[in-house]
Amino acid sequence: MSTVAGEMDHHDHHHHAPSGITRWLFTTNHKDIGSMYLWFSFIMFLVGGSMAMVIRAELFQPGLQLVDPHFFNQMTTVHGLIMVFGAVMPAFTGLANWMVPMMIGAPDMALPRMNNWSFWILPFAFAILLASLFMEGGGPAFGWTFYAPLSTTYSSDSTALFVFSVHIMGISSIMGAINVIVTIMNMRAPGMTYMKMPLFVWTWFITAFLLIAVMPVLAGAVTMVLTDKYFGTSFFDAAGGGDPVLFQHIFWFFGHPEVYIMILPSFGIISAIIPAFSRKKLFGYSSMVYATAAIAGLSFIVWAHHMFTTGMPVAAEIFFMYATMLISVPTGVKVFNWVATMWRGSISFETPMLFALAFVILFTIGGFSGLMLAITPVDFQYHDTYFVVAHFHYVLVSGAIFSIMAAAYYWLPKWTGYMYDETLAKWHFWCSLISVNVLFFPMHFAGLAGMPRRIPDYSLQFADINQIVSIGGFAFGLSQLIFLWVVIKCVRGGEKAPAKPWEGAEGLEWTVPSPAPYHTFETPPEVK
Amino acid sequence: MTTNSPTPNPTPRADNARVVRRLLFVVVGMFGFGFALVPLYEVFCDITGFNGRTKNEQAAANTRSVDTSRTINVQFITRVNKGMPWGFEPEVKSVRVHPGETKVVNFLARNPTGQNMVAQAIPSVAPGEAGLYLNKTECFCFNQQPLAAGADTKMPMQFYLDPDIPKHIHTLTLSYTMYDMTANAQPDVIASFEAATSAD
Numbered sequence: 228m229s230t231v232a233g234e235m236d237h238h239d240h241h242h243h244a245p246s247g248i249t250r251w252l253f254t255t256n257h258k259d260i261g262s263m264y265l266w267f268s269f270i271m272f273l274v275g276g277s278m279a280m281v282i283r284a285e286l287f288q289p290g291l292q293l294v295d296p297h298f299f300n301q302m303t304t305v306h307g308l309i310m311v312f313g314a315v316m317p318a319f320t321g322l323a324n325w326m327v328p329m330m331i332g333a334p335d336m337a338l339p340r341m342n343n344w345s346f347w348i349l350p351f352a353f354a355i356l357l358a359s360l361f362m363e364g365g366g367p368a369f370g371w372t373f374y375a376p377l378s379t380t381y382s383s384d385s386t387a388l389f390v391f392s393v394h395i396m397g398i399s400s401i402m403g404a405i406n407v408i409v410t411i412m413n414m415r416a417p418g419m420t421y422m423k424m425p426l427f428v429w430t431w432f433i434t435a436f437l438l439i440a441v442m443p444v445l446a447g448a449v450t451m452v453l454t455d456k457y458f459g460t461s462f463f464d465a466a467g468g469g470d471p472v473l474f475q476h477i478f479w480f481f482g483h484p485e486v487y488i489m490i491l492p493s494f495g496i497i498s499a500i501i502p503a504f505s506r507k508k509l510f511g512y513s514s515m516v517y518a519t520a521a522i523a524g525l526s527f528i529v530w531a532h533h534m535f536t537t538g539m540p541v542a543a544e545i546f547f548m549y550a551t552m553l554i555s556v557p558t559g560v561k562v563f564n565w566v567a568t569m570w571r572g573s574i575s576f577e578t579p580m581l582f583a584l585a586f587v588i589l590f591t592i593g594g595f596s597g598l599m600l601a602i603t604p605v606d607f608q609y610h611d612t613y614f615v616v617a618h619f620h621y622v623l624v625s626g627a628i629f630s631i632m633a634a635a636y637y638w639l640p641k642w643t644g645y646m647y648d649e650t651l652a653k654w655h656f657w658c659s660l661i662s663v664n665v666l667f668f669p670m671h672f673a674g675l676a677g678m679p680r681r682i683p684d685y686s687l688q689f690a691d692i693n694q695i696v697s698i699g700g701f702a703f704g705l706s707q708l709i710f711l712w713v714v715i716k717c718v719r720g721g722e723k724a725p726a727k728p729w730e731g732a733e734g735l736e737w738t739v740p741s742p743a744p745y746h747t748f749e750t751p752p753e754v755k
Numbered sequence: 756m757t758t759n760s761p762t763p764n765p766t767p768r769a770d771n772a773r774v775v776r777r778l779l780f781v782v783v784g785m786f787g788f789g790f791a792l793v794p795l796y797e798v799f800c801d802i803t804g805f806n807g808r809t810k811n812e813q814a815a816a817n818t819r820s821v822d823t824s825r826t827i828n829v830q831f832i833t834r835v836n837k838g839m840p841w842g843f844e845p846e847v848k849s850v851r852v853h854p855g856e857t858k859v860v861n862f863l864a865r866n867p868t869g870q871n872m873v874a875q876a877i878p879s880v881a882p883g884e885a886g887l888y889l890n891k892t893e894c895f896c897f898n899q900q901p902l903a904a905g906a907d908t909k910m911p912m913q914f915y916l917d918p919d920i921p922k923h924i925h926t927l928t929l930s931y932t933m934y935d936m937t938a939n940a941q942p943d944v945i946a947s948f949e950a951a952t953s954a955d
Contacts, residue, residue: 337771405778409771443782447789459939462793465877466836466934473796477789540805540883 252347255339256745257324260346262642264321265635267349269711271313272628274357276704278306283700286693291684299683300368301360307371311489312396313353315623318631319492320345320403323431326638327407329736329743330425332416332752337409345402352395359388370681372482375463375474379455390453397442404438407431416735418754422513425734429516430495433523437484437491440527445481448474472537479530487526489623491519493590493630494561497583499734500637501565504580505572506731511564518557525554535606544603551601555594562591577729578652582633585660586626593621596671611681614674620667624703632659632710639717640724644742647717655713658706665699805883813897814890817915821855827916831860832930840868841902843876843933846909854888854918862895862931865907871948873940874900876931885927888920899936899944 245253254260281302285293294302324342328335336342360366364383367373378386411432415424424432451474454460461467463474494515502509509515531539531547539547565587574580596618600606609615632655639647673692678685685693727737735754739747799805829852831845842865852858866872876896880886891897895910902908 338775401782405775405782408778409774412774413770439778439782440785443784443786444789444792447786451790451793465932466875466936467939470796470800473793476796477792480789480792538881538883540803543805 253343255335255343257328257336257339257342258642258743258745260336260342261321261324261326263346264317264324267346268314268316268318268321269714271309271317271353273707273711275306275309275314276707278302278309279700280704282306283697285683286685287697288694289685289687289690294683296683297365297368300370300681301366303681304367304370304373305356305360308356308367308393309353310623311371311485312393312400313349315489315627315631316400317349319431319434319489320400322427322492322496322631322634322638323403323407325642326736327410327428327431328414329739329747330428330734331411331414331419332735332748332754333410333414334746334749334751336406337414338406341402342406345399345406348395349399352392352399355388355395356392359385359392362388372478373449373452374478375452375455375471378452379463382456386456387453390449393449394446397446400438401442404435404442407435408439411435416748416751416754422516423754425495426498426509426512426515426519427492427495430491430493430498430519433519434488434491437488437523437526441481441484441488444477445485448477448481451477472534475534475537476531479533480527482533483530484523484526486619486622487522489627490590491523493586493627494519496630496634496637497565497586498561499732500579500583500633501568501587503637503729503732504577504583505569505574507568507572508733509564510567510570511560514560515564518560521557522554525550525557529554532601532606535603536610548601548603552598555598558594562587562594577636578647578649578656579633579637579729581653581656581660582629582636585656586629586633589621589625589629589663593618593623593626596621609674611679612674613670613678613680616680617667617670617674620670624667625663629659629663635710635714637729638736639714640728641736641741641743643718644724644740645717645721646724646728647713648721651709651713651716655706655709658709659703662699662702662706666696666703667699669695669699803884813894814892816892817855817857817890819855819915819918821853822918823853825854825922826851827854827920827924828926829858829914829916830926830928831862832928833862833933834930835933836935839874839933839935841866841872841874841933841935842907843931852916854916854920857892857913857915859893859911859913862910862912863907864900864902864910864933866902866904869904870937871901871903872935872937873944874902874933875936876900876933879930879932881928881930882924885920885924888917888924889927889929890915890917896931899941901940901944901947903948 251259251263254263281294282299285291285299324336327333356366362383362385364385366385367378367382367389369377369382373389378389411424411428421429451460451462455462455464455469461469463469463471465471498509498515529547529551531543532551535544535547576584596614600609600615600618636647636652639645669692673689673696674680676689676692678689678692724741726740728741729737735748735752736743738752828849830849831847833843833845835841835843842863844863846861846863850858850860862876864874878896880889891912891914893911893913895912900908900910
């Protein structure tokens with residue numbers, strides 16, 4: 228500990244951090260940038276969440292009451308885009324910025340100036356996307372998947388803004404991913420071999436490779452949409468010799484690895500929290516690493532399971548069905564390892580652990596409905612229904628977002644130097660847990676009964692289910708304000724946090740004081 | 756476990772630059788791969804017949820012997836793209852052919868509007884694998900079709916089925932979708948309108 232304090236002294240004299248807004252504009256410090264990413268993603272979470280509230284308010288009753296269908300479509304589209312690219316992905320990048328250098332004993336990210344750049348282009352991307360909602364003809368209304376010809380022939384004039392904002396988001400993610408890879412490859416402390424890295428570092432390392440492999444493909448897809456719409460090309464236009472189904476292949480070649488980009492870092496977070504609160508070592512560390520790599524590899528050969536109803540030949544459907552089901556093997560290894568870690572552990576139930584436990588159970592429910600969707604013949608019934616909506620919200624909300632909240636509670640004492648309010652946090656957890664299930668579980672039944680997704684109105688037999696779902700939705704939305712309150716309260720003060728507030732926690736981040744000093748590990752620690 | 760313990764690097768910046776260069780190479784490569792998927796998809800569909808692709812070009816003249824032991828029902832479906840005002844239908848809904856036998860089917864098109872228009876028909880075959888064995892020696896779908904205001908026309912399509920067509924295929928469906936190409940018409944197709952007007 229004394230060495231760390233010594234470092235700080237030595238640091239004070241060689242440059243004074245600029246104050247005010249310029250501190251944040253020009254910062255190259257991984258902790259500052261991590262905090263900005265986290266706050267940005269939380270703001271986007273609330274913006275995207277308000278759009279979900281509009282959707283649920285409209286669907287509270289059958290018939291059209293609040294918004295017109297075109298605006299409803301813009302809400303579903305922009306809700307999806309913001310939650311995927313604005314909330315979940317930047318939150319993970321923020322966590323990587325804060326934690327990866329501290330976990331591997333590095334003083335900062337390898338490319339700090341690029342780090343500043345990759346954060347600061349993000350607000351512009353989302354400003355452009357949100358501004359497009361106020362253009363004549365409205366913003367993007369073709370779903371976050373922007374299938375051609377909806378996004379080409381039938382889209383509004385503001386589609387170019389959508390395309391450019393996705394370009395900027397893509398550039399930001401790619402730069403963030405490159406930074407993570409270079410940091411992990413070149414900046415590990417002496418003795419920190421690859422197989423000693425914490426799983427959060429491992430899962431982010433693999434995620435970063437997925438990002439640089441598929442974000443450029445997304446950039447290509449939006450570019451083709453741009454030229455088809457404005458410059459007369461025919462990539463997806465059958466009349467000119469193109470093929471709209473080709474769009475779906477290109478999109479999902481990006482889109483399926485993308486869903487693992489949004490869940491692999493969660494696996495790393497959960498693999499840090501469950502051992503800490505079970506006071507046991509993680510069961511099967513190396514199998515966790517290999518399972519993560521296996522999931523990442525398989526994610527490239529399953530994309531067409533999103534397209535079973537496009538009229539693919541049976542042989543291709545069977546291939547994609549089995550390839551998809553194969554993913555449940557490494558995922559099952561992970562769930563098994565988490566449960567085995569808890570087995571005979573001395574478990575305590577602080578809020579990070581509660582979110583982690585909810586993650587394991589609810590993510591697994593989402594995984595099972597995913598397996599159901601993978602079965603080609605029944606997918607014809609489930610395709611484009613609320614069953615799909617239920618499935619991906621279980622893996623993304625009670626999966627990815629719950630893990631982000633678990634991470635926030637777990638590391639808040641390290642970030643702020645104060646303990647968060649445990650009572651309020653428990654309120655946040657229980658309200659979220661109950662409402663998220665009221666919100667998403669009945670959607671399975673609506674979907675099985677045939678309610679299509681992305682519609683502003685529905686037939687009367689779905690009225691009761693939608694009312695319950697909407698109530699769950701409003702409750703879940705409001706519950707997140709408790710989280711905002713807890714975080715603000717914790718930033719402003721509270722019980723002083725020790726360097727290691729969690730008895731069973733392991734890792735280099737707990738060897739530095741709380742709050743973590745502005746500069747850590749300028750002299751690399753020795754890892755044995 | 757692994758031996759690559761990261762010893763303090765004498766030139767970490769140079770090393771970072773090397774890794775960044777490699778990663779950027781992957782990024783550029785994957786951006787290119789996204790576009791390469793377009794021709795790859797074309798080739799893949801042409802080879803396998805996936806996705807109902809059928810060669811939209813003139814096949815070699817039929818020199819195959821007729822296999823009278825088999826009869827295949829060939830059905831025709833036509834539709835016009837959304838917003839396209841033409842009438843478009845086959846003269847017959849289906850024909851029964853022996854593999855190797857040459858048949859001609861006429862398609863009727865009518866332009867009910869007051870404007871000269873140009874259209875393009877795009878074929879699709881179900882089941883997809885049958886597309887590989889459907890050979891057209893003459894088809895209106897090879898070219899853009901001009902049609903003067905209020906005019907109608909009979910458009911022939913001559914085809915034969917390759918006798919190698921798999922045994923389990925008893926019925927195949929050939930579907931045409933007619934697209935409005937007036938805005939993107941080829942110059943020689945537009946010239947045909949002017950030739951027709953001056954001949955009057």
